[in-house]
Amino acid sequence: MRIALSTGGGDAPGLNAVIRAATLSALNRGWEVLGIKRGYYGLLGEDEVVPLTRESVAGIAHLGGTILRTTNRGNPFHYPVADGQGGWREVDRSDEVVANARALGIDAVITIGGDGSLAIAQRLVAKGMKIVCVPKTIDNDVAGTITTFGFDTAVTTAIEAIDKLHTTAESHDRVMVIELMGREAGFIALHAGVAATADVVLIPEIPYDIDIVCEKIRARDLAGRRFSIVVVAEGAIAKGGDVSILGPSLPGQAARLGGLAGPLARVIQERTGKEARSLVLGHLQRGGSPTGYDRLLATRFGGEAVRAVAEGRWGQMVALQSPHIVTIPIEDALRETKRVDPTHDVVRTARATGISFGDA
Numbered sequence: 001m002r003i004a005l006s007t008g009g010g011d012a013p014g015l016n017a018v019i020r021a022a023t024l025s026a027l028n029r030g031w032e033v034l035g036i037k038r039g040y041y042g043l044l045g046e047d048e049v050v051p052l053t054r055e056s057v058a059g060i061a062h063l064g065g066t067i068l069r070t071t072n073r074g075n076p077f078h079y080p081v082a083d084g085q086g087g088w089r090e091v092d093r094s095d096e097v098v099a100n101a102r103a104l105g106i107d108a109v110i111t112i113g114g115d116g117s118l119a120i121a122q123r124l125v126a127k128g129m130k131i132v133c134v135p136k137t138i139d140n141d142v143a144g145t146i147t148t149f150g151f152d153t154a155v156t157t158a159i160e161a162i163d164k165l166h167t168t169a170e171s172h173d174r175v176m177v178i179e180l181m182g183r184e185a186g187f188i189a190l191h192a193g194v195a196a197t198a199d200v201v202l203i204p205e206i207p208y209d210i211d212i213v214c215e216k217i218r219a220r221d222l223a224g225r226r227f228s229i230v231v232v233a234e235g236a237i238a239k240g241g242d243v244s245i246l247g248p249s250l251p252g253q254a255a256r257l258g259g260l261a262g263p264l265a266r267v268i269q270e271r272t273g274k275e276a277r278s279l280v281l282g283h284l285q286r287g288g289s290p291t292g293y294d295r296l297l298a299t300r301f302g303g304e305a306v307r308a309v310a311e312g313r314w315g316q317m318v319a320l321q322s323p324h325i326v327t328i329p330i331e332d333a334l335r336e337t338k339r340v341d342p343t344h345d346v347v348r349t350a351r352a353t354g355i356s357f358g359d360a
Contacts, residue, residue, distance in 0.1 A: 008039035008113035012150030013290035014298035021302025039074035141185035145319035158192035175276040179261035182233030193231035208358025
């Protein structure tokens with residue numbers, strides 16, 4: 001058996017732990033393992049396909065990023081190419097991916113990625129490729145799994161940042177607005193905000209009213225708590241408003257969201273008279289060593305992916321359905337984006353402890 005591993009989409013802490021676990025699990029079965037560089041670029045002649053050995057995966061579980069590198073522009077069904085006139089057009093190169101995998105003698109592929117990678121895998125399975133998927137996203141927005149690796153690390157990074165903002169906010173009687181990742185799902189902002197005892201948490205699932213946000217800050221001021229911490233997900237939406245788009249993306253990429261923290265801080269300062277500062281944590285949430293939880297989860301995912309290959313469970317995604325790691329059909333994971341349930345106990349507990357979501 002010759003299998004190949006690929007990592008696509010944004011990087012996440014724990015990718016190397018998956019690669020290590022899958023590689024060692026496969027090698028211990030007597031299989032051969034290849035690594036496809038930068039998503040499917042390695043199968044399209046724009047990067048390499050390299051052997052993965054015990055030596056190449058030794059000591060990588062604690063490292064952030066991915067030794068195979070990654071891209072969020074490599075969709076072979078909508079591959080961006082220059083049109084010769086300064087613009088871009090999309091071509092379908094999926095048949096090349098299938099043909100080149102066969103030419104390399106690849107029997108199966110374990111692809112590690114988020115919803116975009118899962119959708120690509122589903123279409124490649126329909127073309128005859130034997131694929132097992134491992135879900136990866138710091139946003140925790142893949143359905144069918146309780147959590148994804150990388151999420152715990154991102155939340156921990158955010159909590160550490162909010163903890164530091166607390167001390168300077170309280171020292172200067174300021175309002176600190178910190179923007180975290182979360183395009184359509186506010187899990188990072190919710191979990192980090194609650195754990196770090198923020199005063200306001202704004203997430204995509206609960207449209208906010210800026211007047212209510214300012215009322216919360218004024219109420220704290222009157223109560224003698226002269227500082228406030230506002231946590232906002234990049235995809236948060238004001239009532240009757242829309243998401244904040246930073247600008248055009250590169251060909252093949254989704255629109256870049258974000259830029260809320262600065263304008264939000266300015267409005268809060270104008271309406272409350274409180275000095276307000278903003279911070280965008282950005283890609284710091286993707287970097288660094290994975291937490292112990294994420295290392296273990298990623299390792300379990302990698303091991304289960306190889307077992308799924310051995311049993312011929314094609315078109316399946318590994319998932320955590322506590323306490324077990326299982327596999328589910330890719331289409332089940334893609335049926336909808338997992339989002340924060342506004343009635344979830346974390347939200348209800350946040351409200352009960354005084355956190356405002358800007359809606360009431």
